[in-house]
Amino acid sequence: MVPARSVVLAGIKHCGKTTLGRLLARRWGVPFLDTDAELEAEFAVRHKRSAGFRDIYRELGEEGFRRLEAEVIDALADGGSVRVIALGGGVVANPFLSPDALRKLGFGVWLDLKLEIAYPRILRRGLPPFLAGSADPEAEFRRICREREPKFRAFAELPFGIETEEPAETVAERLASAIEKEYSK
Ligand SMILES: Nc1ncnc2c1ncn2[C@@H]1O[C@H](COP(=O)(O)OP(=O)(O)O)[C@@H](O)[C@H]1O
Ligand SMILES: O=C(O)C1=C[C@@H](OP(=O)(O)O)[C@@H](O)[C@H](O)C1
Ligand SMILES: [Mg+2]
Numbered sequence: 001m002v003p004a005r006s007v008v009l010a011g012i013k014h015c016g017k018t019t020l021g022r023l024l025a026r027r028w029g030v031p032f033l034d035t036d037a038e039l040e041a042e043f044a045v046r047h048k049r050s051a052g053f054r055d056i057y058r059e060l061g062e063e064g065f066r067r068l069e070a071e072v073i074d075a076l077a078d079g080g081s082v083r084v085i086a087l088g089g090g091v092v093a094n095p096f097l098s099p100d101a102l103r104k105l106g107f108g109v110w111l112d113l114k115l116e117i118a119y120p121r122i123l124r125r126g127l128p129p130f131l132a133g134s135a136d137p138e139a140e141f142r143r144i145c146r147e148r149e150p151k152f153r154a155f156a157e158l159p160f161g162i163e164t165e166e167p168a169e170t171v172a173e174r175l176a177s178a179i180e181k182e183y184s185k
Helices: 019-027 037-046 052-075 102-106 115-125 137-155 168-183
Strands: 007-010 032-034 084-086 106-112 158-162
Touching: 007 019, 019 032, 019 084, 032 037, 032 106, 032 115, 032 168, 037 052, 052 102, 102 106, 106 115, 106 168, 115 137, 158 168
Parallel strands: 007 084, 007 106, 032 084, 106 158
Antiparallel strands: none
């Protein structure tokens, strides 16, 4: 069953938004879109050179990154066909987004992954710029997660808890069923 509205995945860094979003899109045969990739594409157009989102964050600083992110997301909210959208981890806390921009994107899903699972993934991939400068990156990540939690809760029409480390394909299977069940209510 293909959802009637776009499905929008939110959650802390490395909860699996991008990986699971791709798997859901493939399952439903709809386009996949990642706001970090959209931001990279917009940066490339404006600056006539390409850069990854971590480098863009370093170059523009937090405020510049969030302003560009908000512009990209506001543009996406203008419509389009049904698709799966993975948000960047900080989108729900972006102060530059238009009111209702996220709600207009589609059906909000919060991938509520335990920090104890997410943080080792972050260490494996290397600290992102927003943690790299901290004397205690794990405590800083914990603080950011705590601060964002009510925003994820408010955003989500469907909170989806992920309690254990499982292959992404297994999680995607359960997630797809949970979303499909919501739609058939
Ligand atoms: N279910 C999973 N089990 C183990 N590793 C995963 C799982 N889902 C994602 N990962 C890994 O975690 C890292 C972050 O995943 P990603 O999908 O980019 O997360 P996000 O977009 O939420 O930051 C990647 O290295 C990815 O391969
Ligand atoms: O949590 C954050 O503030 C960020 C998360 C990243 O996305 P992912 O959550 O997809 O890694 C990316 O948007 C940027 O580095 C900022
Ligand atoms: Mg991602």
